[in-house]
Amino acid sequence: MTAAVLEVENLRMEFRAPRNAGGRRVQAVRDVSLEVQEGEILGLVGETGSGKTTVGKCVVRLLRPTAGSIRFMGEDITAMPSSQLRPLRSRIQMVFQDPYSSLDPRMTVSQIVAEPLRAHGTHSRREAAGLVRRTVERVGLSQQVLDRYPNELSGGQRQRVGLARALVLEPRLLIADEPVSALDVSVRAGILNLLVDLQRTMGFSCLFITHDLSVAEFLCDRVAVMYLGEIVEVGTRDEVFGAARHPYTRSLLGAAPLADPVEQRSRQRAILPGEPPSAIDPPPGCSLNPRCPLADRRCTEEAPGPTQVSEGGHVVRCHRVQEQLDLEVARS
Amino acid sequence: MAELLSVQDLQVRLFDRLGVVVAVRDVSLSVEEGEVVALVGESGCGKSVTALALLRLLPPDAQISGRVTFQGRDLLQLPLKELRAIRGRDIAMVFQEPMTSLNPSFTIGNQIGEVLRLHKGLRGQQARERASELLSLVRIGSPEQRLRAYPHQLSGGMRQRAMIAMALACDPKLLILDEPTTALDVTTQAQILDIVRDLRQRLGMSILLITHDLGVVADLADRVAVMYAGSKVEDAEVHRLFAAPRHPYTAGLLRALPRRGRRAGDAQERLLEIPGLVPVLRDLPDACAFAPRCPRSQDDCSNQHPGLAPCEADHRVACLHPEPIVAGAHP
């Protein structure tokens, strides 16, 4: 049994809604519990507005959660004051989606990568310079970029710099928020390979946020699927991509087009109708019920609890799946 | 099948702050009646400019040369007045930015009505009925109500549907879709792709589909043209292109793609990386633009610009040293 690096329990995050919504609140994250084990990559997938980034920002404490708890290496950081949090910050790092806004345009690459080292004052100037150089090399950049400014680099190169900044302190946990979404296919491949290599050699754990299922399948050991601020299904890669149970997960898997005309044209697709409701007033009961082909009365009234599908931790929140499972158990 | 649109040696030079941009270099294309042709390539390779050039929608200082024949007439030579009659009626386009191509201060109904009035002379009740018919065509529920909505009251997916509905207003023969699903979620994307597939079957129009998403291409296209740095590098029937790409760039793209079933944990699976950067589209030398990044490049690649040449039936490639033919890969 490996230890959990990150444990999130019943996380809830509300924002004040925009003016015209009548003082109600945006329920960006409603009830999220997840664990990231030592050395694992957990994928957090879901569509726009499902609350993935908000979960990530709560974990790195850029946001203070409305409710719930976040534990990092056993320590509760949910409401930790920033002075106490500071030393821990060297162990949790984040990579951002936008390669353009995530680097200070007025700093050189070496200053950017050195910043975490300076912030924690753990290294002498000379050590720091050496470490910066090694880290930049490690992310596949040549030494020549050290004195460049971000606007002299391509999107892929910038994302590597962002990765170097996040990894220079050798964190235990990396939150990667859509780090390849803004990149072209040919550049994306390089970053994904790099992430795999670095994770293997450095052994950090990773919460990898993405809306791209094939990226999640390529990279992640386990995958959690989010819909409207909740995790509706979580399981190992094989369970989620090979034996998904939740209607939403199944629809997502069917909706993502395969880059192969033969397969793509021959497969059965059952795509959910409609669009996700607003996070300001989510529907009562199961959040998927207005769009779900399986929904019955219970689904509109009562929110489903977690149902264990397998011993290994394949969990689904769906009344209908639960009923099916109960039936199967009864039969055997 | 008859050829509906034929583009020959299209060349587009644009001017920006730093000088000339050769955004499109000698691109030839052909779209037959009822055919879906996909134009794919990475960001900045000239896909949108190509489409805009067909309809002469580029800034006035753009230099366009070549021939664009649509139903026997050269669109590049046509007087502007006649071209205007073709735009929107025979050839409709859905632009890349759904947000900026709808006017925020008019309702959807007003905007569709305007097109109907302009090209079909429909007004009042007639126009309203046709407009709501169009919205149902793109599966927008309670269309009468939606006609009264302003663009900002609709979600991204709804706006994209409204755009498509507007493009369909005059039963165009050719529909140009520029990245119709790029800004959308997969579920919404699948819904839109479904609509387009269905429309095409029902209305039999030709579609020029611009996208960078190979999944979308695999889903919809009959034929695929791959662009790189302003040039068309490969052109083939869709199954053929995916099964047996001949240009190293196309092959590289396909292998760089994380796909379902590919897993980093399995047998040291890695994605193929295409090293280097997309070249800047200024003073490109007379050489293969992909050569500096190409694993198959040889000396001669850097001293001549390979033209597009047939390599097999219905398959053309612009490469001096194309990928070997994959045995048994024929669909």
Add this chain to the structure above:
Amino acid sequence: MTIATLPGAEPTIALTQPSRQGWWRRFRRRPPAVIGLAGVVIVVLVALLAPLLAHYSPTVSQFGQVLRAPLSPGHILGTDELGRDELSRLIYGSQSTLEVGVLATLLAMVVAIPIGIASGYYRGPIDMVAMRITDVVLAFPFLLIAVGLAAIFGPSLQNIIVALGVAQLPGSIRIARAEAMALREQDFVQAAIVTGVRDRVILFRHLFPNMLSPLLVQASVSIPAAILGSALLSYLGLGVQPPTPSWGNMLASAQTYLYNDPWIAIFPGIAIFLTTLSFNLLGDGLRDLFDPSMR
């Protein structure tokens, strides 16, 4: 499935990006901005080189030469009611005029930037207090502040500068605050927070340098405003005190002679007009230059 990996670290081809000289090229392409810059440079040079440029002392009267018309021998722009050379007074007047404009703006910036950054970055109570203060300042017309200060401390140059500086505060605080708020949401600042960089360092290293451009634009608007303000104060007798010439007090003392000898009002009027215009043109040019959407 095994797949070959092409060897290849990321290359280091620099993208063609606007460099520092590109800046100048872009700036040069805006004639109004270039004219503005030229005007500002000329005024500054005149102020610095006043002793070399002026043939007469600005304060010494030549009796018998009172109110000479322009183009009279020895006095190209004529003389004023006390027989002082108008051109020389204009030249020296640029000194105190610019001094007031620049120092008042500088003062406003020095006070406003820390307040604005802190309230934009921390929001919350600090922001509330800062916003209330600017509201209060805005509620008092700056003339009232200036009159008050002058009444209490006497109309010295420092007090004029302080009064005009205080008048500029709300605008500058708001700009600094808006910039800080926008920058705080930028990923690079969020990244610094996540990394554990201290707030102090974030404010100095990330926020401040990145808001210099808009602040420079603000300064180029604020200097001419202060110049106009000081001219206004001169009318009330609270501006730069005679005999030290300033364009404002030249204009003010010309009032009485406006009917018969209008030139002694026209010349300082033109000087003020052209100087403020130059600063404003320069400001617009800078704003365009820094605006990313104009690139």
